[in-house]
Amino acid sequence: MNTQTTFKTEHAKRYLSTLCKHFGHKVPVQLDGKHGRIELPFGQCELAAGDEALDLTVSAETKADLDxxxxxxxxxxxxxxxRENPQIEWH
Known part of the structure; x- marks a missing residue:
């Protein structure tokens, strides 16, 4: 199962790096330029930073773990x- 969202921001690469570095202290993380992957015990998140947005795709085995x-x-x-007050809506 998976769900995704896009956060429109000019600082996508910075947020990608911050998220990966933060979670990297606790779980396996991959960070390669404009792409990242965070592997939580109950699911994972693929991240892609563009010039105007950060795309996130979350996947997990069950609906509860996905949520x-x-x-x-x-x-x-x-x-x-x-500071940007993101409104995250998963689809």
Whole structure:
């Protein structure tokens, strides 16, 4: 199962780096320029930074794990990007 969202921002690469570095202290993370992957115990998140947006795709085995993964990633992004007041809606 997966769900995705796009956060429109001119600072996508910075948020990608911040998220990956933050989670990298606790779980496996891959960071390669404008792409990243965060592997939580209950799901994972693929991130791609463009010039005007950060695309996030969350995947997990169950709906409950998908919702939990999406919530964890969104809450951290909202905290790191508080100045931009992101409205994260997963589709």
């Amino acid at each position: 939990k993964t999406a919530q964890v990633i969104a809450s951290h992004l909202e905290r790191f990007a508080f």
